[in-house]
Amino acid sequence: MKLSIPPAALPALNRDHLGQAAHQAVQELLQEGESANTRRSYQGALRYWAAWYQLRYGDRPALPWPPAVVMQFIVDHAQRSTPQGLVHELPPSVDTALVAARFKAKPGPMSLNWLIHRVAVLSKSHQLAGVANPCEDPLVRHLLGHTRRAYAKRGELPVKKDALTKDPLSALLATCDDSLKGLRDRALLLFAWSSGGRRRAEVSGAEMRFLKRVSEDAYIYQLLHSKSNQAGQDRPENDKPIQGEAARALSAWLDASGIQDGPLFRRVLKGGHLGPPLSPAAVRDIVKARCQLAGLEGDFSAHSLRSGFVTEAGAQGIALAQTMAMTSHRSVATVMGYMRTQSAQVRAAATLMDGERPGLNRKVPD
Structure with a gap:
């Protein structure tokens, strides 16, 4: 059975792009379906990415990010073993500025879980934007995988809270x-x-x-x-x-x-x-x-x-x-x-x- 609607009753829709009302409805459903904790966590991670980028590159970030930027973020925050001990590449001046602006609680390297979470959030933001995802770049994935192994070899396991038995x-x-x-x-x-x-x-x-x-x-x-x-x-x-x-x-x-x-x-x-x-x-x-x-x-x-x-x-x-x-x-x-x-x-x-x-x-x- 063929249905018909008077031409002036509804505006014509574009099959390739969402209209403004539909786009707004999609955003509202996504937000409602996401937990408040997750939303706050993602917002905090993205604010940190933006602050770090501005301090490191002197510019405002825009999607998509190059894979080299993600690799720089990893080595800035992940510790590695050297003859001089554990080191990372985040300049002290940048570290101090991030702490002063309350993007970090204290100076120094962050935990591996913190780093992995930040990379996951950046990856998700690229997926939702429908642009090339630098976190899926083979070199980025290879570096992050070996970073995990380096921490494991040093015996640096995630810290767990004590149990209230x-x-x-x-x-x-x-x-x-x-x-x-x-x-x-x-x-x-x-x-x-x-x-x-x-x-x-x-x-x-x-x-x-x-x-x-x-x-x-x-x-x-x-x-x-x-x-x-x-x-x-x-x-x-x-x-x-x-x-x-x-x-x-x-x-x-x-x-x-x-x-x-x-x-x-x-x-x-x-x-x-x-x-x-x-x-x-x-x-x-x-x-x-x-x-x-x-x-x-x-x-x-x-x-x-x-x-x-x-x-x-x-x-x-x-x-x-x-x-x-x-x-x-x-x-x-x-x-x-x-x-x-x-x-x-x-x-x-x-x-x-x-x-x-x-x-x-x-x-x-x-």
Whole structure:
């Protein structure tokens, strides 16, 4: 069946180029579908690229960038071994200017993860612009690959936060009193930890509409969108159980705060009034502040809740599949990266020849 529309009803579209309205709609969908953390991270990386380029080349950058510029960025920020020790090519004057303008926190070389992230962001910006991508140049890829190997040979591994397993987490909970802020922090810590080690953005973005009470001491939180499920696919592991002590702490916070809808965790203002929802940075600050109050020694942050849950699950012999259902990991390699060496699974694998184990010392039948 052939359909027809009066000629004056709609403007003709160009099949090779998007119109202004469609282009705007595309940009809005891309922005809405991207997490706030990712957007801030990309914006910060691109600002650094632009500042470094202006200081190094005395001009404003424009896409596409030549591969030689990316290679210069790599050697400026990656350390290499020489007879004089570890060196890099970023001039001290440029380094000082970047720190003074707050593009860097401190002078000196950056971590390998930082460098790889910056290159990935520049690559993505070229892909989205539809121009030649210098990060895909064979020489750039070859240099970056060997830079990774050089760091690995020196034993410079990514620094991981310490894990908040059951015992140190209990020390944090002991610092939470019965004030409104104490009730909130206790509920927040247990919600994040017991539901599988939620990321800080998932905690700050938690809303009452996704929380369902199933009994006096149990809730189900439906995590529809996360870093490991950015498309919002309907999966069985989206339902995160919150039970026992975690459920009781959450009930105490909700009863005291009177929250019935909207954000689950909010700022507590002077006079006990509720403010806007917590930001991801505020979740991190709460964890750090409670660690300091508890007198814990180590490098802890919000991600310590995630590694702590995975490590504790291993220590208690929880099957890896069950742990992954709680954390929402899709890759065994990724979830194992969160497991610290104190895990019972790791220790048991290192002592296979020691003592008897169920099923391993059975008598062979005649």
